[in-house]
Every structure is written in structure tokens, then in C-alpha cells.
Amino acid sequence: MSSSLFVSRRNRRTPFTDRVEAHGVTGYSIVNHTLLPKSFGRSVEEDYWHLREHVQIWDVSCQRQVEIRGKDAKKLVQWMTPRNLDRSETGQCLYSPLIDENAGMINDPVILKRDEDWYWLSIADSDVLLWAKGLALGMKMEVQIQEPDVSPLAVQGPKAEKLMTRVFGESISRLPFFRFGIFPFEGRNLVIARSGYSRQGGFEIYLDQTELGGKLWDTLWEAGKDLEVSPGCPNLIERVEGGLLSYGNEMTRGNNPLECNLDKFCDLNGSVQYIGRSRLIEIAQQGVDQRIRGIVFEGSPSPPCGFPWPLESNGQKVGYTTTVVWSPRLKTNLALAMVNKAYWETGDEVRVQLPDGSMREGYVTDLPFSV
Amino acid sequence: MSSSLFVSRRNRRTPFTDRVEAHGVTGYSIVNHTLLPKSFGRSVEEDYWHLREHVQIWDVSCQRQVEIRGKDAKKLVQWMTPRNLDRSETGQCLYSPLIDENAGMINDPVILKRDEDWYWLSIADSDVLLWAKGLALGMKMEVQIQEPDVSPLAVQGPKAEKLMTRVFGESISRLPFFRFGIFPFEGRNLVIARSGYSRQGGFEIYLDQTELGGKLWDTLWEAGKDLEVSPGCPNLIERVEGGLLSYGNEMTRGNNPLECNLDKFCDLNGSVQYIGRSRLIEIAQQGVDQRIRGIVFEGSPSPPCGFPWPLESNGQKVGYTTTVVWSPRLKTNLALAMVNKAYWETGDEVRVQLPDGSMREGYVTDLPFSV
Numbered sequence: 050m051s052s053s054l055f056v057s058r059r060n061r062r063t064p065f066t067d068r069v070e071a072h073g074v075t076g077y078s079i080v081n082h083t084l085l086p087k088s089f090g091r092s093v094e095e096d097y098w099h100l101r102e103h104v105q106i107w108d109v110s111c112q113r114q115v116e117i118r119g120k121d122a123k124k125l126v127q128w129m130t131p132r133n134l135d136r137s138e139t140g141q142c143l144y145s146p147l148i149d150e151n152a153g154m155i156n157d158p159v160i161l162k163r164d165e166d167w168y169w170l171s172i173a174d175s176d177v178l179l180w181a182k183g184l185a186l187g188m189k190m191e192v193q194i195q196e197p198d199v200s201p202l203a204v205q206g207p208k209a210e211k212l213m214t215r216v217f218g219e220s221i222s223r224l225p226f227f228r229f230g231i232f233p234f235e236g237r238n239l240v241i242a243r244s245g246y247s248r249q250g251g252f253e254i255y256l257d258q259t260e261l262g263g264k265l266w267d268t269l270w271e272a273g274k275d276l277e278v279s280p281g282c283p284n285l286i287e288r289v290e291g292g293l294l295s296y297g298n299e300m301t302r303g304n305n306p307l308e309c310n311l312d313k314f315c316d317l318n319g320s321v322q323y324i325g326r327s328r329l330i331e332i333a334q335q336g337v338d339q340r341i342r343g344i345v346f347e348g349s350p351s352p353p354c355g356f357p358w359p360l361e362s363n364g365q366k367v368g369y370t371t372t373v374v375w376s377p378r379l380k381t382n383l384a385l386a387m388v389n390k391a392y393w394e395t396g397d398e399v400r401v402q403l404p405d406g407s408m409r410e411g412y413v414t415d416l417p418f419s420v
Numbered sequence: 421m422s423s424s425l426f427v428s429r430r431n432r433r434t435p436f437t438d439r440v441e442a443h444g445v446t447g448y449s450i451v452n453h454t455l456l457p458k459s460f461g462r463s464v465e466e467d468y469w470h471l472r473e474h475v476q477i478w479d480v481s482c483q484r485q486v487e488i489r490g491k492d493a494k495k496l497v498q499w500m501t502p503r504n505l506d507r508s509e510t511g512q513c514l515y516s517p518l519i520d521e522n523a524g525m526i527n528d529p530v531i532l533k534r535d536e537d538w539y540w541l542s543i544a545d546s547d548v549l550l551w552a553k554g555l556a557l558g559m560k561m562e563v564q565i566q567e568p569d570v571s572p573l574a575v576q577g578p579k580a581e582k583l584m585t586r587v588f589g590e591s592i593s594r595l596p597f598f599r600f601g602i603f604p605f606e607g608r609n610l611v612i613a614r615s616g617y618s619r620q621g622g623f624e625i626y627l628d629q630t631e632l633g634g635k636l637w638d639t640l641w642e643a644g645k646d647l648e649v650s651p652g653c654p655n656l657i658e659r660v661e662g663g664l665l666s667y668g669n670e671m672t673r674g675n676n677p678l679e680c681n682l683d684k685f686c687d688l689n690g691s692v693q694y695i696g697r698s699r700l701i702e703i704a705q706q707g708v709d710q711r712i713r714g715i716v717f718e719g720s721p722s723p724p725c726g727f728p729w730p731l732e733s734n735g736q737k738v739g740y741t742t743t744v745v746w747s748p749r750l751k752t753n754l755a756l757a758m759v760n761k762a763y764w765e766t767g768d769e770v771r772v773q774l775p776d777g778s779m780r781e782g783y784v785t786d787l788p789f790s791v
Contacts, residue, residue, distance in 0.1 A: 059668030176547035187558015297430030
């Protein structure tokens, strides 16, 4: 079995791995040195249809938390992101690009503001802990930085709210999007946010005691049986259709946040100070040369995209794909792609060059895909 | 196929992935966001016997290089490691623990000293780049830090020298252990070191141009046909027998280098300044409470160890395993383990508790295993 290749302490198990195994996981990916279940023996397409109709439980413990706490916590967190956090409130989930001195993307976490001097950075796949620790140590800041015993479990899909109210009570239905509240469970007070890596709606439960993983999973499972609850994972088709970005796929340290359409999370005219500010302002003034856009392209279902495939127009390279899926609903291939300025208008025609050398006719479109 | 689970740009391909696929790779692990081939359809045991007798080519591009260069490079690199680099020379490979302010292990790279102001840190599985960049930025050091287009390809096994001399000339046989030289290949000057993650001897070729990956692989392959050259990967059985440590397995940020038997790489009495020095000296003065030791234990071949298994003596927990293998040569189970002080003497009896609850009789031994 493929998952046997991941049996080592380095590929860290989660509070939910026992349950995931009991449900017949057939493969993992690795994110933040942690197991991310990727398949339960069904196709990505089957999972996609199920996610759009019912409710799924996802072990996304790999979204590790970087906890930054203490006197200088607010200062350090603001230093790390171009997003203006001045008016942020405790209880908010703040999607925030992190950039380096060249305005290159370091990560794109959701920052949970637990308190004025207490932050959780719920991270994508890079060791933000080391970045934050290095900065704090170099700048002699008074902060405590650690990875706490916190593992998110996502409940996603149109029936997620119904399931969650059964377990955590009616009040959870009043939680606004990208806000979190505190909900009791087995003697713990759990952070639960209305958030998640899908466009189907749902919640993320930040379990803070490994030993309770089985109990939390089982409780959700029992409560969801008549809702056709299923184990799942972030769904590639649904993610691409929804235009959700993935660090390491759509963006790397070689990209700035403006190329990634994260303009609204970049304070360019204010007085907020952060790493890479002068470079980012410079880039904004010059205007970016490329942006992430959607591509629709023809032909039979595409293989998955393991490296950037060239986009071509009139014999010139005009960009590259970053993620590719076949949409069974839209009955066409979809790509997220980095597209050069001269070709990024909606409707601009481009051709996608597949690894076998074949060329597919396509065109540029807005995100999320609305075709 | 399991490897289909890893098709995404985030799980980065290497200059050798095309060849690895052509040789029928059946699974990957992920290290430093990069594909590490783990299996070619043969068992770990078959690979083990082959490695001890012949020669293998390993795609270890995942050992990414963190290049630190510039006026303050020497200062920053020394700041990052307790190893005294004062008398180090250009051309040396320096196995060096990196620690944080609590003396916790950040990584254990081999540092290649390219010049007085130019270092490559050939890293294990954590984003040392972010750590180094954070420190440098916080301390306003004059350094350039990047991940260059450099991908190590290892040639390991008793016939490695024979194969390498055929491709790079007789002079490579005079390269001392843990030294590197510069050898021409297809118009490039490649860094080649006598090093590698096995005890069977061999070399690591630091390819510095992705496009040459296929050519380098093919050249080695052609030259090695009569030597029974084979594609391979770091072998778990051979690594454990040889007592080679793995970051993330034997040690984490929760361990200090003295617990990992890295005393000789820690300058405790000199004047060298580095992160975590005062804490490390304090730990050394108190003496460590646990150390990595070998455990030999009885019974049928053990399953692999995916999380720390308890070691027990007289009903007390006295440590935990970090990696476990069945040795087909020694016909017994071997574990690398973190063992409490009162039980770490050679011959001390301990019992290993397997995940199924069963207890196996065992005893403590020195590393590498010499039984």
C-alpha cells in the first residue's frame, strides 16, 4: 500500500490518523512534515460530487499553528505581513500573505487573532515557525513562538452546519464567515472557525489535545450518519473551480502577492511597516507583469500538472499553468495559471502545451471559474 | 499508482525525476518539498543486499542547498551552529548541528565550505532557508541567501569509486572522506564530495544545472552497467545498522545535540559564539538525561515505526524508539531509540512495546550496531 512509504516518525501522525486508517485511507501527501490523507479509495471526481452535496470530515492537522505570543507579538505579526492588522479584532480569521524582503511569498496563512498579544498562524506548506523565530531572535523581540498541540479538523460541505449544530449547539450557526468562537467539548474549550479550504461552506475545529482526536472524530461521525458524512480531503477539482490558491502550487517565494491577486491584503498607501514594504510599493508602482488567472482548455481530460506547463500564443511563451483539473461538471479542463500581462484579459486565447507535446486550445477567464 | 498522489507542482520534481520514472519508481516520500524516490518495486531488503555489494544511483535532490554568501556569511554560519568552524578549510564537508536559542535541533546539514565567504548547507527536512533569512534580516547582516539550482545525486556502494573514476577520472579516487573537489562535466564544473547517507562508501555529485540531469544520470548508468548499477534510495535497514541519524526521526526541535551524541560537534569550552550557547553549556554541565542508543530486540520481523514506541523496564517507561527495522543480516530487530540515563548502558535490558500492545525483550547497545 502506498501509505506504507510514509511510515516514519518524520512524517508525523495526527490525532485523527487512527480514524483515517480505520476508514481505509489509501494514500497520503505530506504537508508541514505531517500526514495529509489524500484518498479513501474513491476517485477525486466521486469525492467532488459528494462534497458538493453532503458533508465531509477532513484531517487537515497539517495546517500547523505557529503561535506567537507576548509583549511584541502584535509587532512581529504585523512585521511579517503586508496586510494592515490595525483594526483587526480578537475572534477574526485573517487570510494574510507573508512576504520576505524581496516581496516574495513565504506563506499565506490564516491568522487567528486570539488576543491582542496572542496569534495563531494557520499555515500552508513552509516552516513559518523558523522564519518567525529567526526574525524574533535577530530583532531581540519579546515573544514566545511555538507549535502548540493544535490540529485542525475540517467539516466541509452544504450539510456541515447541520452536523456542527448537532454536536456544538445552535449557537454555532450564528458564527460569521472567517470568525471563530470558543465551544466546549469534553472538558476542553475548542476554537472553532467558520472557514475551510473549499467553497462549499463549513467549519474548522482546532483540537488542542491530541488524546481527544478519536473522540472528536467519532462524535462527528455518529452525528452525521444520516447526513451521509464521509471522510475526505481538500478536493482538487473543487479547489480549482473555486479559484482557491495553494502555496507551492500557484505561488512560491519567486512570486509577489500582487501577482497572486492578493492586492486587497497589501497595505501600499498606509503607514503600516512590514518586511518587503519598499519593494512591494515599487512593484505596485511599476505594475506587475503577470497574474494568476483561470484558463479553460479543450480536449480529453488532462493529466494532472506536476510542473509548470507552458502557455503559448503565436509561438511565444506567455505564461504557465500551476494546477490543472478536468471539471466533470463543466465538462472541460480548467487550469490555474500565471499569465503575462499582454495576454491576461478575459477571453484572450492561449494554447496549453501538455507534457506529451500536444497543444490544446484555450482561453483566459476570471476566477473563480463561472463558466 | 501511489506516486500519482504526488503529482503537483508543490511536490517539486528534480533534474532526475524523468529518469527515475523511466526506471519504474513505485513510490516517493517528500523531503524539503521535493520528491524523494523511495521504491523501485523491489523490497527494502533486496535493495539492502544490492547496496552492500554493488553500486546505486540515488536521486537525493531533496537535500536542498541553502547558499549563504557575502561579507557576513562566515559570521552567520558560525552563529547558526555550535560546531567550531574556525579552522575549517575550503573544500571541507562539515557535518554540523544547527540549534535554536533553547539548544533545540533545527537541522543537521553537511556544510560545504566553498570559500571563506561562501557556504552551502546541504540540509535535512526543515526550511533552514527561512531560519537563515529570518536571522540575517533581523540582525541586518550583509549576506545573500538563496536556494541555488543545485541537486545532489548520490553514487553509493562498494563499487561507487570504480564507477566514478570511469566518468570523472582517476583523480576522484584521491578525494578524502568528507572533502569535495571540482570536476568537469559537459562544460560545467561540478562539486563532487566523498560522502553520502550510507556506510558503504560513495560520492555525492552536486549538479548545478537542471537541464543536465538526464545526461548525468545516463552517463553514470552506461558506465555502470557491468557493475550491476541500480537506481536506489537511502536504505532504511542499512541506515539503522550504521547508526546514521535522521532529522525528524531520531531528533526534533525538542532535542539538544548532546542527546543526539553530537558532543564532538559542540564547542562548549571555547570562545566561539553561537545561538543557544549558554543553554547548551548549561545542559552539558547538568548532564543530559537521555541519549540516542541502539536497541536489539527479539521476535518476528517488526513492523515499521511510525511514532515513538515506549521502552519499558520494570513497569516504567524508560525511553522510546525512533526508527525500527528488521535486519536480514543480523537476523534480529534493531531500533534507534532515545533512552533514559539510568538504562542506557550497553547490555541494559529493556522491553519494546509494539503498537499492537505486545512486549518484546531487548537490550541496549552501542552505535553503529556491531552485533
